[in-house]
Amino acid sequence: MKYHWNWGIFFEQIKYGDETYLSWLISGLGWTVAVSLASWVIALLLGFAIGTVRTTPRTWLVRLGNAYVELFRNIPLLVQMFLWFFVVPEFLPRNLSLWVKQEMPAKEFVTATVCLGLFTSARIAEQVRAGIQSLPRGQRMAGLAMGLTLPQTYRYILLPMAFRIIIPPLTSEFMNVFKNSSVAFAIGVLELTFQARQMQEDSEQGIETYLAVTVLYFVCAFIANRMMAFIEKRSRVPGYIAAAK
């Protein structure tokens, strides 16, 4: 194996310009974190709303929620990226379509965030539904019997417990968001994977480049994991499931 190692490459200047490769990677990391966190917020809000709706007694709402989940779960993320970027603007009203295509600020970032957010929301909705359904039936009945309305029963009884139950799968989902954000390179978001490919082509130091980027992804996933572990610890209910310690 012939390979010319050069670990100093990160501090060298790029071929055409006065930035260093390190600055490329740092800005890439910034976009990765931005896309991931923004889509995580969208995914949590929508995911909880849709997951909750799927456990209500309203059949049409349940069907709608199921259809939503099936739609987003059965199309590859990369294809969804292309759909949001190339296809959806064509179906908007004429003026809006022109605005989205020509004037929308940070077009790639917004598109990628919406796409990844909705994709992840379908997966969270599935976990939320499973979490609520894993609660004993009596909890809902007791709530209603005490005179709480259905929304109150969800707000004060079902959702707080379901949230704690699904923290472990939510943790891996949070880590997945960072990993999945790499797909945003395909529509031109200048995130880590995009910068990795660019730096590899520009510097021809592929192994150093990919190692650095891999480590950065690793760190992201690790921090995401620790953050969720912290929330899990702080939100424990004494005397319930994993609370004993």
Next chain:
Amino acid sequence: MLGQLDLSVLKPSLPFLWTGLKFSANLTLIAMSGGIAIGTLLAMARLGKSRPLTAVASAYVNLMRSIPLLMVILWFFLVIPLIIGKPIGAEYSALITFTAFEAAYYSEIMRAGIQSVAKGQVMAGYALGMTYWQTMALVVLPQAFRNMIPVLLTQTIILFQDTSLVYAIGAKDLLKAADIAGKNYNRPVEMYLFSAVIYFALCYTLSSIVKRLQIKLAVVR
């Protein structure tokens, strides 16, 4: 708008898309078979008595599971030619990458499967004078597979969706074929939509079948 869709481009591009779909399907099937085989060995290594084997297997699985698949695809595409000394082509690189990557995910499933087999089964195997390999091959693994069939298939559906990521190294799968056809006919909107419909139809059908299978297997047990 919807009325402006020109569906007449679909027909001439069908043979081209079919070639792409065939590559996606082949990639899925090969990575599934290879991944399950290697994954089972990894799971056995993780559950076995040998400390170093356990450590190596868990390190491999955890490493693969914490990097984005896209980075793994790029890694293999870069490193394999360096090791064997000649370019290998996006398609072969994809085959190797997906087998190696999916092995990590399948191994987690097989580990759960092996652990789901009652301990008495293993003891009974040894008591009958069987060796470790005989007990595994004849007693434990058949039951582990059976218990895990729905999960293995669900993972395979995810694998099929993930094959679209070979786009990054330019291998000609279904999505890449649609991409190229869309550029040739200057009709990207129709082609992307059509590829999404194909993916959805296939994955939705498969996951419905898995759901039914799950109910069927659950009743038997």
